[in-house]
Amino acid sequence: METLTSALRALDYEYGGGSCRDACVALLNWANPLLGTGSTGAVLQRLQVAIADLHNLAGWASFDMGLLESAHLHFGRAMDLARASGNSALEANIHYRMGRVHLHYELAEDALASFQRGLPIAQASGSTLAVSILHANEAWAFAKMGAERQALRQFARAEEEFERAEAEDAPPWARFFDLADLVSIGGMVHTELARTCDVKYARTAVSLLTRAISSGGEETSRSQSFRLAALAVNYLVQNDAEQGRDIGEQAIAVSGPIRSARTRDRMRPLKREAERLRGNEAADELSSRLGEFMSASQGAA
Numbered sequence: 001m002e003t004l005t006s007a008l009r010a011l012d013y014e015y016g017g018g019s020c021r022d023a024c025v026a027l028l029n030w031a032n033p034l035l036g037t038g039s040t041g042a043v044l045q046r047l048q049v050a051i052a053d054l055h056n057l058a059g060w061a062s063f064d065m066g067l068l069e070s071a072h073l074h075f076g077r078a079m080d081l082a083r084a085s086g087n088s089a090l091e092a093n094i095h096y097r098m099g100r101v102h103l104h105y106e107l108a109e110d111a112l113a114s115f116q117r118g119l120p121i122a123q124a125s126g127s128t129l130a131v132s133i134l135h136a137n138e139a140w141a142f143a144k145m146g147a148e149r150q151a152l153r154q155f156a157r158a159e160e161e162f163e164r165a166e167a168e169d170a171p172p173w174a175r176f177f178d179l180a181d182l183v184s185i186g187g188m189v190h191t192e193l194a195r196t197c198d199v200k201y202a203r204t205a206v207s208l209l210t211r212a213i214s215s216g217g218e219e220t221s222r223s224q225s226f227r228l229a230a231l232a233v234n235y236l237v238q239n240d241a242e243q244g245r246d247i248g249e250q251a252i253a254v255s256g257p258i259r260s261a262r263t264r265d266r267m268r269p270l271k272r273e274a275e276r277l278r279g280n281e282a283a284d285e286l287s288s289r290l291g292e293f294m295s296a297s298q299g300a301a
Helices: 002-015 022-036 039-065 068-085 086-102 108-127 128-144 147-165 179-196 201-215 218-237 241-255 261-265 269-276 281-294
Strands: none
Touching: 002 108, 002 218, 022 039, 022 147, 022 218, 039 068, 039 086, 039 108, 039 261, 068 086, 086 108, 086 128, 108 128, 128 147, 128 179, 147 281, 179 201, 179 218, 201 218, 218 261, 218 269, 241 269, 269 281
16 A cells, blocks of 8 residues: 555656546545454554555545545545554644645635644654645745745744754655755745735745756656746746746646646636736737636646
């Protein structure tokens, strides 16, 4: 189960939730009955963690496909099993993922509450990486709310915790959070601050996102799609329509093969910025391309 979950998670990273969700659900139909076989002690605990992690992945893949009811059901089951196993690092990770669902749907206060619920659990687990993940995402939520000082403070704390975590052996559900991902969230924080507080943050967002894009591997196509879309937003915020169009078209090209409704959703701020510059030839071209891409069926559930 652990090996299969790892393989399915790799598919999710590269090709989106639509590439692995059905397989996750099928594996869970086989795996869940194992909890009733009378295993005890270390075997039962490891089994609970393995099934919790698979539910966690199924929830994330469902969210990626826009299947929110399914996502919440899987996250709830994952949480129950993580608590039963006593694995607080996994429990904290589930709070992070539930918070990201809220964040995606612009429910920044609900997202912040989820991240803050996860923090003491992460701290109790002894995983500084888990703490770093939650602080970074707190910063993102604060930035969406226009809370400039809190956003910058929490991201600085995320960086400090990340440096301390470098010697840790990260569990499989947290290995995605490497330096490129940390820098990428920093770019997202500054992108939101450029939109909610001061356009000056667009310059630092461009620097951070460019760095994350250059260091991100091919196994994270979905992440690269998100980074490119945000980078294009920042060029448009600065009224550089030509550069915004070129980067935006790169984001569309990367996103094309990914089976993810979320990649389409993350293009919406870019389309809004392109429409703000209506009448500019480059912005109009990008807006038209985005309209075609977002209405395509590839990423639909």
